[in-house]
Amino acid sequence: MLAACAGPKYTVDDGRKVDEVLLGNIRSYGSGERAMRAAIGRAATLKDPDCSTQWELPFSVESSYNMATDDRVAWVRALGVDERLTVVGAAYNSALKIGDKIQELDGYSRENAEKMMLRLAELRDDGDPFKVKLFGGKTVTVTPLKVCRGYARLAPPATPLAQDYHWLLAVHPLEVARADLTDDEALWAVLWSEGVSEEGGARMKTYAYGTKVANTLYQLFTIASGIQGAAVAANAAVQAAQTAASSVATEVIKRQLLDQATAAATNRIRDEATGVVRKLTQAQVANAMQQAAANRGSLSGVAWVASTIFEKADAWAYARMEQLKADPLASFTLHQKLIERGLTTNSMALDPDRLNALNTLAESRGRREDVVAILQGLRPEDLQVAMADMPVASAPGAFSYESEDDPAQRLQPFARGLVDGMLNMPVQSH
Template identity: 55%
Template sequence: MRLIFLLLATLWLGGCASGPKFTVDDGRRVDEALLAGMRAYGAGERLIRPAIARSAALQDKDCDQQWELPFAVATSAGWSENDRVAWVRALQVDERLTVIAVTQDSPLPVGERIHRVGGQRSDDGERLLEALATARDAGTPFHVGTAAGKDLLVTPFKVCRGYTRFAPPNTPQLQDYHWLLSLHPLELTQAEPTPDEALWLVLWTQGLSEEGGARMKTYHYAVKIAGTLYNLATLASGVKAAALAADAAISAAKSAAANAASDILKQQLIEQGKNLAAQRVRDSLVDAAQQLSRQQALNAMQAAAANRGSLTGISRIAATAFERADAWAFSRLAALGAPPLAGFTLHQKLIERSLVGNAFVFDADRLAALNKLAAARGFEAEVTALLGGLRADALVAEIGAMPLASARSSFSFESADDPAGQRFARGLVDAMLEIPAESAAKK
């Protein structure tokens, strides 16, 4: 009897020692800001994955192309213990490769765990990402195995070049524009874009690659893709190695000049706020509300110009093609049967929520150019209505009379203020093209 008791105790202790194989949410306190970033990251992926599939219907033979998958994945592998708990709490993601967003035709549902891609098997999602990227870029159907024992066939699909992805959850404000991949700040999800506005976001990113790619390549051209951190980020920009690189990129971008420009902008907006308050006291309540709406639009457009002017490295060259990306996306929305003014509605939503640290709030130059295209199609009245009754040409004229103090000089390839001496000088995406995936995973 004593022997049986000892045997049972040994088995019980052995089971306790092994513990859960994968992280579970044990209710502990986690970083709330990071948790919010993870939830926004998941919302962003759910937003754009169906839009990416819609963009494939263009079948544009004139654009350079990339392969996409009918689902998006994430993994908590490599993150700290507390942060792994946050991943579970936010998106039910653990160390395994977990599906977090799908298209209508995806063979895998949200929440499915992938532990095999082709002949490679692993419960470490970060290690399996490289195999998944290789299988995707081969452009032919391939098999994946799931933790539930399913064997499923995945078929990649072609889209125009320019992956649309979101910033890692630990750097929600990050934005980086590159002809291969653009990372957008997580604040975009707060505007709750419609499916058509999400399509605008995807088409605009592809248009930026198509219209600005040649100029960006002139600045710097990297040819190696396979085996780099970039390749992992095209599948999961929230992977830990990419998150570490994003942290480093943000730190590198914090220069004294950038901080000074930020202070100038802040002071300018404070002064504008004081003037607006005085105006509100003088005018009637209705007039003040109208003035507030106009001033809010003007402030946002100035902030958009400042945001565009503050971009550095390859993103700064990309910024010179923003108008052409607008035009590219505008023409293709209609081709896909979507409302051609989706860019204007997203612009207005972002202004109303004071979300201006992104590429989708138009500055004066972009608003003037896109409004001209819309007017040529007979949409001028609709644009005015979408802008809250404010005429685009009137806003542009008023902006022109009050230039932004913090706006940077226009870009030239001989600019001395674009450093090339540190890894992230040309931007996060370009740096990831030079970071081996294996070394990144070991950090």
């Protein structure tokens, strides 16, 4: 329903029935954005002299512009977002607060939210302070944050399964936000995304290099990943990735993983209904990590290249967590929460190789028993033994710039992934 008043009309919640799944996804997205944007503010204090840099905003926005009416109502109900640029996440020192609605950006104002987002991206990437006028008349000064390259973003609520790992941007599936991220866990996700760029950027650029960023769907996505255009693109990318993944695993392996996932979901629903909190057995943990390994093995396009350096990204992020006086074992707590909830189709749930590499790093810091405690008494080396006879190898194949299984050889817009596809999708900027 649109508010009946003079001037532009913005959606209000009229109490209608909306898609409950979408509503839940939007709420998860909101909680994730709040945690991630605060973490981006913390990451900006790193000031690493050796990393490639880019500019970030100390806040994030969303808009329901161009969405179907029912979906616009869902966004208002879940997060208070209407057609205007609405702040949904903010760093601790941000001049803009959650719920603020933006009217002007350095004197620029349009009813078209996508044009406003493109202007916001331009102001961000200039790196200079700029004025933001809010509906209600208040004007504040925003100063972009200099951070290490590698944006961290969540998948659109309308396409929660989307994931991609690129030297410019890591897109995490929405299930990561469902782990109820702590401050340090959100910081781990942000720094890990930067680590993928720092440790794998050269390799990914050689594989697929694109330079045009301005006035593309990619640029809009870095401002607001929940917008309608991003959801449409993400849906196409998910379908392309699923097609690619189907050629990777054998039918036997796919059936086993599906059976494991179905059983885990059934048990989880039963336990939630009865209020039972169960400690996962070693076999259950091994199965969950096997699914994480299968997810890593199914990545395609540029993300396939990125997957070959995930251990290096882990080590990069671990060291930066220490520099920021955060707890690097947040990597293990986030992993544990995800597998306990059966959320393994993401890069924050660790496969055995990554778990062992991170555990070795933690051991070198004298934190072996802390890791075991987080893993509910299970030792990484025991999990490795338990998984030795499982059908899906967690180790990625040897890297080469050409692969007969590489779906990027096929002619489709998202063959190299969501980010690469969006870089080739221009949008109007005037």
